[in-house]
Amino acid sequence: MRxxxxxxxxxxxxxxxxxxxQTDVPLNHTxxxxxxxxxxxxxxxxxxxxxxxxxxxxxxTATTITAHNNCILRAEPGLREMSFxxxxxxxxxxxQERDAQLLAHWEADELNVSxxxxxxxxxxxxxxxxxxxxLIVDHPDETVLLVAHGGxxxxxxxxxxxxxxxxxxxxxxxxxxxSEVRFYPxxxxxxxxxxxxxxxxxx
Numbered sequence: 001m002r003x004x005x006x007x008x009x010x011x012x013x014x015x016x017x018x019x020x021x022q023t024d025v026p027l028n029h030t031x032x033x034x035x036x037x038x039x040x041x042x043x044x045x046x047x048x049x050x051x052x053x054x055x056x057x058x059x060x061t062a063t064t065i066t067a068h069n070n071c072i073l074r075a076e077p078g079l080r081e082m083s084f085x086x087x088x089x090x091x092x093x094x095x096q097e098r099d100a101q102l103l104a105h106w107e108a109d110e111l112n113v114s115x116x117x118x119x120x121x122x123x124x125x126x127x128x129x130x131x132x133x134x135l136i137v138d139h140p141d142e143t144v145l146l147v148a149h150g151g152x153x154x155x156x157x158x159x160x161x162x163x164x165x166x167x168x169x170x171x172x173x174x175x176x177x178x179s180e181v182r183f184y185p186x187x188x189x190x191x192x193x194x195x196x197x198x199x200x201x202x203x
Contacts, residue, residue, distance in 0.1 A: 001136055003160070004047070004145040005153050005179040006065070008058040009034035014175065017091050020149075021084035021118070026056045034176035034199055035064040041178060041198035043068040048142035051135070053079040053149060061176065062147035071145075078131040081149035085118030111166055121155070125165035128156050136183060157181070160188045 009031030013020045027035065042065055052062035054075040066073045087095050095103050099116075106113045110121040135144055146153070154168040160181050173179065173194055180192035 001139050001141070001183045002143040003135070003181045003183065004042070004045070004143065005156070005173075005181065006038060006042075006061065006145065006147045007150055007153060007173045007175055007177050008053075008061040008147060009038070010175045011057050013089070018089055019084045019087050019091075019095070019115075020057075021081050021088040022055065023088045024056050027060050031057065031175065032060070032064070035061040037198045038176045038178065039065045039068045042145070045069075045145075046143060047071045047145050049139055050074065050145045050147070051076040051079065051131075052147040053077070053081070053152070055080055055149070058147050058149060062145075065145070065147065076131060076146075076148075078127045079146060079148040079152050082121070082124045082151045083117075083119035084115045086116040087118065121165055121168070124152060125155050125159065128152055129159050132156055132159055153179075157190070161190060162187065 009027045011025045011031055012028045013025045047069055050062060050066060050071050050073045052058050052073060052075065054077050062073050112120055112122060114120045150173050153173055154171040155165050157171050158165050158167050174196050176199060177194045177196050179194060182189050182191055
């Protein structure tokens with residue numbers, strides 16, 4: 001399987017440094033321009049299946065791509081961003097001021113500790129792994145595009161490459177970036193990572 005991985009375009013909360021999680025924040029004007037540029041980049045690609053998080057910032061990015069591609073878009077809630085519960089809508093500084101002890105505990109053990117009413121890294125890894133394993137079975141020798149969120153896709157890259165989920169912070173994905181992983185019986189190869197050349201003329 002050839003897996004194309006795209007992060008959604010920019011939102012206002014991205015620019016403000018707010019934890020978005022599963023709050024349904026839409027793309028802003030720049031984000032829509034980025035989605036258009038990404039769609040143009042992918043217009044010449046043969047894609048057999050497209051899956052996107054059902055949160056609007058990812059879904060809108062994906063629908064922009066499908067406007068240039070005849071492939072059917074499928075919603076995949078398993079690709080939603082990590083839930084940050086009561087921290088969503090807050091900046092890091094605001095969380096530190098309001099919940100410093102839990103924030104430190106979370107940073108020390110994201111795998112098992114969550115924000116209040118949120119999700120642990122272990123939980124997001126479990127649902128992303130379920131999606132990835134299903135795609136590998138359902139789409140052998142096909143090209144699949146995923147449109148989702150930074151955290152979820154960084155965890156997916158770890159799982160694909162045999163790294164522990166806690167290494168997700170070592171992958172940075174820009175808004176509307178494109179990456180590619182190819183899967184073989186021996187393992188996966190990262191062929192392209194965080195490519196944003198299609199955005200250069202949009203800056």
